[in-house]
Amino acid sequence: MSNQLDNEDLAQAINRPLEEEAKEAASAEFHELLDFSHGDLDGDSGSLLAKIEDDPTLSFRTSDQSSYNDNRWLYATRSGEKVIVTFTSRLAGGNELYKQLIYHLIPEFHPYGKVRSYRSTRTYSYACDYLDWYLLSPNGLDATPESIRTITVPMINRALDMARDEGIYRHYSFLYFILAFWISLSAQKLISRELRLDIPLNKVVTKARQKSVQEKVAAETQGWKPYTEGELSSMVEYALFWTEEAMPTLMEIRDFIVESLSVHKVGFLVRSKPDLEIEEMLGKKVKGVTVCGYETRPTKAKITSSSGRELEYDYIAYTWKNNYRVALDNVMQGILVLFSLITGLRSSELAELDFDDITQSGDGEYTVNVVRFKTSNDPNYFGEPDAIPLPDFLGEIITQFKQLREVEVHMRTRKVFYCAKGGKVASIMARSIQKSMKRIGEVTGIDGVHPHRFRKTIAEMLINRSERNIDVIRMLFGHRSYKMTLRYIARNPYIISSVAEAIETHYAQDFINLVSAVQGGGYSGSAAERIAAKSAEKPLLFKGKLLRMTIYNYIAYLIEAGEPVFIKRASVGVYCVSNDEYSADQLPPCLEGKCLSDGPIQPDTSNCKLDCKNAVVLSDAKGELEKNISFYRGLLDGGPGMLSRLSRREIERQIKINEVHLSNLGNTKCFGKASVVAGDVVQ
Ligand code: SF4
Numbered sequence: 021m022s023n024q025l026d027n028e029d030l031a032q033a034i035n036r037p038l039e040e041e042a043k044e045a046a047s048a049e050f051h052e053l054l055d056f057s058h059g060d061l062d063g064d065s066g067s068l069l070a071k072i073e074d075d076p077t078l079s080f081r082t083s084d085q086s087s088y089n090d091n092r093w094l095y096a097t098r099s100g101e102k103v104i105v106t107f108t109s110r111l112a113g114g115n116e117l118y119k120q121l122i123y124h125l126i127p128e129f130h131p132y133g134k135v136r137s138y139r140s141t142r143t144y145s146y147a148c149d150y151l152d153w154y155l156l157s158p159n160g161l162d163a164t165p166e167s168i169r170t171i172t173v174p175m176i177n178r179a180l181d182m183a184r185d186e187g188i189y190r191h192y193s194f195l196y197f198i199l200a201f202w203i204s205l206s207a208q209k210l211i212s213r214e215l216r217l218d219i220p221l222n223k224v225v226t227k228a229r230q231k232s233v234q235e236k237v238a239a240e241t242q243g244w245k246p247y248t249e250g251e252l253s254s255m256v257e258y259a260l261f262w263t264e265e266a267m268p269t270l271m272e273i274r275d276f277i278v279e280s281l282s283v284h285k286v287g288f289l290v291r292s293k294p295d296l297e298i299e300e301m302l303g304k305k306v307k308g309v310t311v312c313g314y315e316t317r318p319t320k321a322k323i324t325s326s327s328g329r330e331l332e333y334d335y336i337a338y339t340w341k342n343n344y345r346v347a348l349d350n351v352m353q354g355i356l357v358l359f360s361l362i363t364g365l366r367s368s369e370l371a372e373l374d375f376d377d378i379t380q381s382g383d384g385e386y387t388v389n390v391v392r393f394k395t396s397n398d399p400n401y402f403g404e405p406d407a408i409p410l411p412d413f414l415g416e417i418i419t420q421f422k423q424l425r426e427v428e429v430h431m432r433t434r435k436v437f438y439c440a441k442g443g444k445v446a447s448i449m450a451r452s453i454q455k456s457m458k459r460i461g462e463v464t465g466i467d468g469v470h471p472h473r474f475r476k477t478i479a480e481m482l483i484n485r486s487e488r489n490i491d492v493i494r495m496l497f498g499h500r501s502y503k504m505t506l507r508y509i510a511r512n513p514y515i516i517s518s519v520a521e522a523i524e525t526h527y528a529q530d531f532i533n534l535v536s537a538v539q540g541g542g543y544s545g546s547a548a549e550r551i552a553a554k555s556a557e558k559p560l561l562f563k564g565k566l567l568r569m570t571i572y573n574y575i576a577y578l579i580e581a582g583e584p585v586f587i588k589r590a591s592v593g594v595y596c597v598s599n600d601e602y603s604a605d606q607l608p609p610c611l612e613g614k615c616l617s618d619g620p621i622q623p624d625t626s627n628c629k630l631d632c633k634n635a636v637v638l639s640d641a642k643g644e645l646e647k648n649i650s651f652y653r654g655l656l657d658g659g660p661g662m663l664s665r666l667s668r669r670e671i672e673r674q675i676k677i678n679e680v681h682l683s684n685l686g687n688t689k690c691f692g693k694a695s696v697v698a699g700d701v702v703q
Pocket residue numbers: 590595596597598608609610611623624625626627628629630632633634635636
């Protein structure tokens with residue numbers, strides 16, 4: 021039967037759920053922002069001013085391990101994870117103001133009862149920097165009461181516009197959040213009188229501003245799409261250059277630095293003439309790219325001799341630390357690409373990774389131990405520990421990277437994805453990941469690089485089985501076959517759930533249609549019989565909400581078993597439901613006689629044959645089946661001499677197949693009661 025599938029409709033049907041998901045994510049992010057920033061008072065919200073009054077030394081606790089007057093507030097989670105909120109503002113009055121604001125973002129003290137995690141406290145505490153960057157410093161202000169009194173609505177609007185136009189992820193929305201939060205706390209007299217921002221909330225939280233912030237959040241989260249083949253290849257190429265090709269040279273440079281340069285604590289070396297050894301070692305290139313590099317500064321120095329004579333001489337100052345940091349960041353960014361692709365971890369999970377989280381077992385297998393965070397209403401929810409296997413090559417690269425990092429004391433942070441350049445933000449790891457992703461985008465020429473997109477990419481790749489992308493992944497894992505890659509991926513719960521989610525998103529409706537139609541008895545085909553039999557075995561699993569779970573589990577099970585999954589509408593009322601792995605000598609009817617390229621073989625639904633065991637025919641197909649029968653009868657009626665005997669037999673067979681399906685659809689069936697199978701129609 022020729023297929024009338026409307027590709028545009030199908031593309032839309034596939035993309036719509038993904039876009040919906042992106043919109044949902046953006047909407048959730050925006051509403052969290054609103055919920056956290058202002059609202060009705062909830063519980064013991066006036067505690068801070070009372071505590072300050074009772075204890076002018078400010079030594080009251082903000083957590084079990086910290087006092088209000090500490091510049092680091094430490095929170096220990098159940099899983100042993102430490103969350104640290106730091107106050108390092110250099111602005112006059114900055115830490116005083118920020119502490120009063122951030123105190124109210126601690127779950128126990130949030131005045132609107134919405135913040136439930138210390139991680140949120142820390143994340144939203146970063147917004148204080150944006151007050152400084154966009155509002156205070158550009159207006160020559162600090163955070164003293166005198167400056168705060170001079171802040172006006174136009175100043176705030178200019179700051180917000182600037183943050184919006186700079187286009188850096190979250191600056192605009194977070195600045196909007198912290199301003200609304202500050203104004204709201206001020207209006208509710210929850211912070212000290214002299215630190216209050218005396219601006220009406222409705223001058224900042226206007227409808228137009230809300231809309232603009234929401235649009236920005238939506239625009240930013242909309243970018244979470246799978247990477248194209250070209251984008252993925254560019255990123256993997258970049259990653260492999262720094263982690264495989266440049267790494268040995270960088271290790272040599274590291275050894276040279278440790279042996280010859282690290283003794284010079286001042287960070288530069290003075291030579292009276294060019295030092296060829298330094299220049300040769302630090303200037304090493306791989307494929308024309310300088311791996312580390314160095315800077316020189318010719319200068320003159322004056323000294324006074326013991327006889328009192330003033331002497332002037334030329335010297336060269338060599339510096340290398342900044343160059344080395346850039347090289348470290350290039351390797352780290354390469355690892356970040358591979359790691360995101362292979363593990364599918366979220367940005368917040370990547371940010372928390374420590375070198376100690378990557379372990380090697382006695383038999384040499386590498387594992388990354390992570391804490392997974394899902395939505396929870398439980399304020400004591402600190403995530404769930406999980407372990408994901410890592411390919412050997414990645415484990416080894418990370419081990420070498422750790423050695424590269426150990427060159428200088430200030431480079432020895434435990435966080436794997438710490439940005440060495442601009443190290444002042446060491447504690448703000450989420451920003452470090454964003455910065456790295458932005459930098460990866462810059463060097464590879466790709467917009468909107470985001471960890472979430474790596475998960476999407478793997479999921480889409482496994483669903484659509486794009487050959488080139490699968491080759492990239494297979495090559496990365498070092499697997500000989502797609503099946504091996506599937507089995508490996510099946511050990512990663514992140515990827516499994518991501519793939520199952522994506523498949524469910526793409527195909528849930530189709531699957532529900534299928535199951536509902538099968539349950540209603542309006543079906544035909546042996547694949548439909550199989551679904552009917554499963555439904556009959558466990559009818560409860562195939563109803564309502566549980567049906568969605570069934571789809572999810574079914575798909576996860578197939579992936580875990582190393583089975584490809586294929587559910588696709590072939591034409592009106594006809595679905596291909598296949599989990600067969602095909603080979604050149606064992607092809608489904610739609611591929612028989614076709615010239616196939618290398619790589620995984622998947623059904624060609626544009627050439628679907630209704631006698632195939634994978635075809636599920638539903639009631640909607642009745643019209644098409646009738647048209648087919650009439651078309652084939654028309655051919656037969658064309659005249660006995662017009663057709664060969666072979667052609668006539670084939671046409672008669674097609675009529676029979678269509679008639680069998682039509683007849684099956686006409687007979688309402690009970691679960692498990694088999695109908696005549698079209699595939700049994702003899703040649
Ligand atoms: S595998 Fe069978 S059901 Fe699927 S497209 Fe090919 S012929 Fe149709």
